Amino acid sequence: MNILIFGIALLLPGLFAVDSALTLGPSSWDISQQRFWGTPIANFVFWIGLAHAGTFFSAILLVLGARWQHRVAFMAELSTLAALMVAASFPLIHLGIPSEFYQMIPMGNLRSVFVNPESPLVWDFVAILAYGIVSSLYILLHLFSLQKSSLERFRRPFAWILFPLVLWVHTIVSMDFAVTFVPNWQGAYFPLYFIFGALYSGVALVLVLTELSGRRVRAVEDLLISFSWAILAFWVWEALAKGIWHSEILVLGFLVPQLLWISKIREIQGARVLVAISGMVSLWWERLLLVQPESLDWTWVDIGLLSFGIGAFCVLFSLLRRGVQKAFPLALDENALEELRARPVQFARKPFWISICFGALAALLFAVYFVWNVPSITWMRLIPILFPIAALTAALSLSFFAARKVWSSKRIAWILGILLLWGVGVWGLVFRGSDVSYSEAFVTVSDQAGKLKSSAVDAREIWNARCAACHGKDGNLNRKFVHEYYPLPQTLSLSRIDSLGMDSLKRVILDGRNYMRPFRGRISDKEAAALVHYLKSMALQKEKGGLE
């Protein structure tokens, strides 16, 4: 109850910040013009890290055979679901147009925009979606296995699928940074660094939640100390390799957890909670400084988004916990779990391997489809997206085998039919896309457009407003932005403009081509023609050496 009230108290003001962020866009939060990413992305990385706790305690420790994992498994799994939902909301806020999120689905050229499967942002979307679905299925399997013991034999195979997937997800999140042009973000060691950071913050979160529920698991405290040493090694390496050093992070994230070595302090419940919170704060601060290393000029929206994250997590976690307590009372009863754990459990070997084969086949088909359609794709860069697809398919197949153990064929057929219909419906909606009413969404621009004449000055204004984000103010590409989303467009040159001709360039602007989206409806024919002239004038200037 206390967590719920605390959560509501933080969530309500946080919702105002979310509303502002969605209405005003990135200008509402502190954002660097060099990096484009602000607090929403820092919060996303932090919360997705916390979402690793459940899988770590439930799946990874199950696979590694830790005897005490069942004592915290459910708590951790619920925290994973809550943290994952919170984490997923931040990229939507960052996008500015949440309704367009489906553009990240790698669906080939179905909607005339070929989503680049070499982009880590697309990997991110697929990995998190797969992780969300697989971890939800895993927790359902775990809950139902309390009532139907025949399901228990599927838990370990499922854990073997989830184990690499959870590490993969945070590796992919680290690649968002590691493959960019921003020097501070480039780090070949980021995958491991991010994984350890995520596990550290996840362990700290579970420690806090366990303590708040009036229990104590010493092994979790030991893990907290262990991960503090692991993360220290990465911070030291950052200092040695890049000269990045933040003493406050070292104090909060490494020195404070060492207090748990002192048994007198360790026996105090409040001290244990504070140490865990200190670890989480250090990790959150570290991610913020990674995303935004310049001095922060915070707006109220930045603080509101932080409040929204914590509030939403507390509310979701308490509601999930209440729901589980009502529907599966055994799940949070430690004594009952202790008895259940003593049951001999088999490993569903055959369904596991069949599911793995299905997963591999799905990944192979996906790879063949993309490489077939765009042979220029560096196929190695498809690998990060292939594993989540394989894991998702394998988990769905394993769930099907598990369902067959408890439900009749007729019931399964019904469920599959409903899921199929739902899937087809969602796919249809994605294929159709959302309506864009230019008259409403671009009302300000069309008003301005009416006043504009196609002079060179006006064309420059349109160029800066509409084209410079990708093509650069001088026509020489905004490499930082473009490279993260699409393969690089053509560089500006007079010979290329002459070879294409003015009319065809005008058509490209109005109707789009390859990765470029159409601007018809947002600019007039006259303005498009003015833009082509402006483009040519820039190319001429470049030829003369005026533009570098």
Place this chain on the structure above:
Amino acid sequence: MTSFAYMLTALIAMLPAPFFFKTPMRVPFRAVLIGFCLLLDELFVCLLSSPAYPHYELLPFQMLALSLCISTLFLGKRRRLFASLATILWIWIDFFGMLSLSYRGVDFLWMPFVVLPLAFYPIFFMHPYKKETRFCLAVIWAAAWILSYAWTP
């Protein structure tokens, strides 16, 4: 980084490996031991190598992976599980490390990914506690280390 210095990094990585899991130890003590070795690896790389070496950022973690692989040769039980996990960790570090470096124009070295999976043959198809298996694994991991050397003219 010279090939001699690269060989030294392998030696430094392998030296503490037998002690990681030799005696029963509480989890945090073991973490401190491994963490401390990683810190020493970092210091060693910092002193011996230079940022011009293409895999400079990656090297301490490759050393850690090698240490963990070698340490599984001294495990008394569950050697198959931990040897395969350590090998996968090495593949993981190398693959994602090189993938991110490839976006900066560094060549992607394929040979470690050909050699490292070979380790699964002795892990799963030979007796886990026989000397022959340990020898085979040591040879494969040593070969992977040598082939991971990013030679620069």
